[in-house]
Amino acid sequence: MKFQPVRSEKVWGKTFREKVVVLLATGFYTGYAPVVPGTFGTLVGIPIAFFLSFLGLTSATVILIVMTLLSCWIANEAEKIYGMKDPNDIVIDEVMGYLVTVWALPFTWFTVIGGFFLFRILDILKPFPIRKVEDWIPGGTGVVMDDVLAGVYGCIILHGILRMWHG
Secondary structure: OOOOOOOOOOOOOOOHHHHHHHHHHOOOOHHHOOOOHHHHHHHOHHHHHHHHOOOOHHHHHHHHHHHHHHHHHHHHHHHHHHOOOOOOOOOHHHHHHHHHHOOOOOOOHHHHHHHHHHHHHHHHHOOOOHHHHHHHOOHHHHHHHHHHHHHHHHHHHHHHHHHHHHO
């Protein structure tokens, strides 16, 4: 079954499980913003990045990997609930992409704001091979992994900028 990405009607879920999936998939309903839901969804990543910044690198990395796997499952389940491929309301992928962008960086105004704009630009432009990831990887995993790959690009760029800036 081939889904087409379209703007969806607000979906709240029927069962408790579906409601939780929708709540998380939409970034606590930020995905229902009338304009630029992905940008609003990315903002949800900032407080999560703040809390991850208090952990050691190993713990933060393990949590990030677990969150990525869980996000793939949530996005997959949300697609089933919505009945379409990658509806605009699903923003858990933007949250994960932002978190990957600021991975292993100090939580400073520069990394928070720079990471936010850098990730959004990469997510919108989708340089090669990011645009192809959803074609190569089916379901919610593809939805999340294209943003994670944009986050990897952003993380590399942001680390490079900080290294050049601080020597």
